[in-house]
Amino acid sequence: MSPLAFMAEGEKAEIISLRPRLEGGGKCPDCMEHLKDMGLRPGKQIEMLTNSGGGPLLLKVDESRIALGRGMAMKIYVRRESL
Amino acid sequence: MKPGAGIQYAEDRDSKKSNETITLAVAGNPNAGKSTLINSIAGTRLQVGNWPGVTVEKKTAFFEHDGRKIKLVDLPGTYSLSPYTQEEIIARDYLVNEKPDVIVNVVDATNLERNLYLTLQLAELEIPLVLALNIYDEAEAKGYRFDLEALSSMLGVAVIPTTATKREGVKALMTAALAAADSPRQSIPKPITYGDDIERAADAVVGGLSAEIPEALEQYPPRWLALKLMESDSTVLERLGMPADSRIVADAVGHLRKAHGDDMEALLADARYAQAAGLTREVLKKPDIRKRDLTEKIDAVVLNRFFGIPIFLAAMWLMFKLTFDISKPFADWLGAMISGPFKRAAEALVSIMQAPAWIASLVSDGIIAGVGAVLVFVPVIFAMMFFITFLEGSGYMARAAFVMDRAMHAIGLHGKSFIPMLLGFGCNVPAIYATRMLENPKDKALTALLIPLTSCGARLPVYVVFIGTFFASQAATVLWSLYVMGIALAICVGMVFKRMIFRGDAPMFIMELPPYRMPTFRSLMIHTWEKGKHFLIKAGTCILAVSIIVWFLLNMPWGVENKKDSYLGQVGQVIAPALKPLGFGSWEAGSALLAGLVAKEIVVGTMGEIYVKKEEEGEKKEAPPIREELAGIVTSFGEAVKSAGMNVVSTVGIATISSDESEEKMAERMPLREELQKQFTPLSAYAFITFVLLYMPCAVVAIAMRQEFGTWKWYGIAFAYQIVLAWVVAFVIYQGGKLLGLGG
Numbered sequence: 001m002s003p004l005a006f007m008a009e010g011e012k013a014e015i016i017s018l019r020p021r022l023e024g025g026g027k028c029p030d031c032m033e034h035l036k037d038m039g040l041r042p043g044k045q046i047e048m049l050t051n052s053g054g055g056p057l058l059l060k061v062d063e064s065r066i067a068l069g070r071g072m073a074m075k076i077y078v079r080r081e082s083l
Numbered sequence: 084m085k086p087g088a089g090i091q092y093a094e095d096r097d098s099k100k101s102n103e104t105i106t107l108a109v110a111g112n113p114n115a116g117k118s119t120l121i122n123s124i125a126g127t128r129l130q131v132g133n134w135p136g137v138t139v140e141k142k143t144a145f146f147e148h149d150g151r152k153i154k155l156v157d158l159p160g161t162y163s164l165s166p167y168t169q170e171e172i173i174a175r176d177y178l179v180n181e182k183p184d185v186i187v188n189v190v191d192a193t194n195l196e197r198n199l200y201l202t203l204q205l206a207e208l209e210i211p212l213v214l215a216l217n218i219y220d221e222a223e224a225k226g227y228r229f230d231l232e233a234l235s236s237m238l239g240v241a242v243i244p245t246t247a248t249k250r251e252g253v254k255a256l257m258t259a260a261l262a263a264a265d266s267p268r269q270s271i272p273k274p275i276t277y278g279d280d281i282e283r284a285a286d287a288v289v290g291g292l293s294a295e296i297p298e299a300l301e302q303y304p305p306r307w308l309a310l311k312l313m314e315s316d317s318t319v320l321e322r323l324g325m326p327a328d329s330r331i332v333a334d335a336v337g338h339l340r341k342a343h344g345d346d347m348e349a350l351l352a353d354a355r356y357a358q359a360a361g362l363t364r365e366v367l368k369k370p371d372i373r374k375r376d377l378t379e380k381i382d383a384v385v386l387n388r389f390f391g392i393p394i395f396l397a398a399m400w401l402m403f404k405l406t407f408d409i410s411k412p413f414a415d416w417l418g419a420m421i422s423g424p425f426k427r428a429a430e431a432l433v434s435i436m437q438a439p440a441w442i443a444s445l446v447s448d449g450i451i452a453g454v455g456a457v458l459v460f461v462p463v464i465f466a467m468m469f470f471i472t473f474l475e476g477s478g479y480m481a482r483a484a485f486v487m488d489r490a491m492h493a494i495g496l497h498g499k500s501f502i503p504m505l506l507g508f509g510c511n512v513p514a515i516y517a518t519r520m521l522e523n524p525k526d527k528a529l530t531a532l533l534i535p536l537t538s539c540g541a542r543l544p545v546y547v548v549f550i551g552t553f554f555a556s557q558a559a560t561v562l563w564s565l566y567v568m569g570i571a572l573a574i575c576v577g578m579v580f581k582r583m584i585f586r587g588d589a590p591m592f593i594m595e596l597p598p599y600r601m602p603t604f605r606s607l608m609i610h611t612w613e614k615g616k617h618f619l620i621k622a623g624t625c626i627l628a629v630s631i632i633v634w635f636l637l638n639m640p641w642g643v644e645n646k647k648d649s650y651l652g653q654v655g656q657v658i659a660p661a662l663k664p665l666g667f668g669s670w671e672a673g674s675a676l677l678a679g680l681v682a683k684e685i686v687v688g689t690m691g692e693i694y695v696k697k698e699e700e701g702e703k704k705e706a707p708p709i710r711e712e713l714a715g716i717v718t719s720f721g722e723a724v725k726s727a728g729m730n731v732v733s734t735v736g737i738a739t740i741s742s743d744e745s746e747e748k749m750a751e752r753m754p755l756r757e758e759l760q761k762q763f764t765p766l767s768a769y770a771f772i773t774f775v776l777l778y779m780p781c782a783v784v785a786i787a788m789r790q791e792f793g794t795w796k797w798y799g800i801a802f803a804y805q806i807v808l809a810w811v812v813a814f815v816i817y818q819g820g821k822l823l824g825l826g827g
Binding site for chain 1: 162163165167168191193194196197200352353356378379382386387388481484485488489492497498591592593594595596597598
């Protein structure tokens with residue numbers, strides 16, 4: 001398992017888990033739930049489209065391209081195909 | 084409770100009588116083509132308003148179809164009906180409380196699984212539904228094969244393939260929607276089943292509710308309500324005034340919690356998603372080989388870590404250049420029309436009516452000079468709105484946010500904040516409203532505070548007049564310097580505010596990048612008009628009113644000889660000393676800036692009123708006959724079209740045309756410019772336009788900020804920091820320039 005943010009461009013992986021909501025904490029307690037609604041759910045195959053070291057990353061889930069900040073990408077765990 | 088048992092709740096749905104209005108609510112994911120579909124159904128009949136209490140845009144349309152009265156309501160685009168975003172709460176509240184006759188669920192055929200996740204949630208509301216399988220042409224082009232009959236029978240609703248951009252399937256969709264309204268009981272979708280454990284628990288909750296709060300079961304679909312309570316949905320609990328650990332629910336889900344853990348919400352969501360995935364597998368065959376599509380190829384370049392920002396800057400430059408090149412000939416034409424034929428016609432009309440002299444002056448020096456000075460900029464503003472609409476519709480706007488995210492982090496914001504700021508270049512008012520796309524209230528407030536520093540279209544008239552007068556040879560450079568100054572100051576101010584008011588971590592960034600699509604001409608036109616018409620309304624109402632008030636303030640006390648002694652002149656004289664160190668300490672400048680508080684373009688209008696001199700009777704040219712006048716209007720418009728075309732060509736570097744001649748002609752036509760040359764030096768003129776760029780947001784922005792945040796606090800902060808900033812920057816420019824020997 002490794003954080004989503006560590007994936008290289010063009011790499012594919014399967015989502016294992018999204019860090020659950022912390023009650024009363026965090027600046028966006030619902031962000032992870034919102035990401036799940038957008039289709040980023042455990043079990044999904046994803047492909048990293050853009051991950052250029054800094055700034056947000058862009059990944060492909062099914063037919064959608066979802067951009068997300070690096071901080072959140074550190075809290076999503078994936079099983080990388082190459083590892 | 085068995086699935087479908089909710090029919091009891093839906094029993095009161097009778098088919099519509101033919102003279103009753105049918106309410107259709109359009110729901111779907113963002114980027115599913117919902118707005119294009121609505122445009123092709125309702126077109127210009129759409130009315131844009133806000134949802135009550137919030138500033139999320141609400142579009143409705145009333146029209147007749149096949150002799151039936153229809154009310155169409157566009158719900159905000161959502162991925163789900165959970166209470167995580169304002170859009171989701173609005174869509175859900177509307178569906179649950181207003182109970183529309185039919186839900187038209189717009190589904191992106193190229194992304195079926197995720198879209199069906201929403202469909203399955205809609206299906207639990209026990210409202211008749213028809214499904215528009217939109218973007219069908221693209222899905223077919225990708226080689227997708229749908230089993231429409233299977234999808235229809237599994238969901239229990241009509242499924243209509245549509246391609247909204249080509250207006251295909253729209254008619255069939257409307258027919259299906261009306262049929263659903265006529266036979267509601269047959270059109271209520273089959274709800275999904277969650278398995279015995281969960282269904283039994285839901286039954287128990289419904290039982291508990293009917294014993295303790297039976298009225299809730301009349302208001303809400305019972306099974307849906309039970310499921311939401313099991314999920315501990317915060318909004319529903321709040322509406323019912325129930326505690327999160329209420330006994331009714333706790334008893335029912337006790338054994339489920341033991342078996343599946345505490346997170347009932349995740350359990351139910353996973354069950355829904357699994358159903359959506361299963362349905363998709365059943366009804367959709369995708370080709371095995373997936374080609375790298377055009378969107379990915381473009382993104383590889385546009386989002387590249389080295390080229391991304393240069394490409395974005397080039398796109399912005401091209402947008403500004405095209406905006407001005409295309410609109411300038413039309414603006415010149417409109418200016419000539421207003422100061423020429425239109426003014427002459429109005430004067431003739433006034434003299435026919437034998438109105439007193441003061442009315443004649445009010446009309447030509449007040450209304451026509453004031454509103455006219457502003458109307459001239461309608462072409463610029465519409466051109467800018469057109470390009471902004473194009474950037475939005477094509478999908479590039481979302482990329483700009485992605486590319487700018489890193490830079491925006493420096494000022495404590497993320498890339499999404501960049502979109503409202505970019506819109507600010509068109510007009511700050513929609514930009515303030517656009518801050519609602521930001522989830523975090525802190526991001527919203529900081530973005531709204533910085534938006535007034537992006538130079539809006541209303542400030543252009545001021546720049547153009549001064550630049551045309553003092554910097555005609557380097558017009559583009561000077562104009563650019565103002566926009567860049569605004570952006571640079573936004574960055575500085577953002578960094579300061581981030582440390583002072585908005586301390587904390589960098590915000591979250593989540594955004595879907597839609598595929599690139601060529602917007603249809605029709606939707607470009609509709610959205611450009613929607614954005615631009617506010618400016619026209621403003622010109623027709625607020626600016627008209629202010630022009631009249633300014634005229635009175637300039638001509639009172641009644642019969643005042645010198646405008647300096649008028650009310651406005653007197654106030655201008657009071658302010659003038661404070662503006663003296665900035666190089667424009669005249670009462671005229673003070674009065675114009677004061678009037679410009681309402682809307683910045685009024686600065687020009689007021690200057691027009693102040694400086695306009697009575698034409699000497701002898702100099703007054705005889706008005707040409709009407710036929711000649713009309714012919715002149717048409718030929719000069721033709722010339723404007725031609726020269727706009729030439730300008731576009733020259734933008735891409737095929738030909739260069741000189742605009743010097745028209746500049747000279749403009750100066751001849753505009754006595755205002757002659758007066759400005761007497762009053763300002765190039766240095767003080769630059770200080771003045773800088774001041775106009777920075778000094779406080781206009782009154783309409785104030786109202787927008789009040790609406791968006793429900794408090795005057797943020798406007799107060801913006802007002803205070805901007806007036807200080809404007810004064811300091813104009814002071815530095817003027818005094819610094821003098822020290823450098825640039826003349827004073």
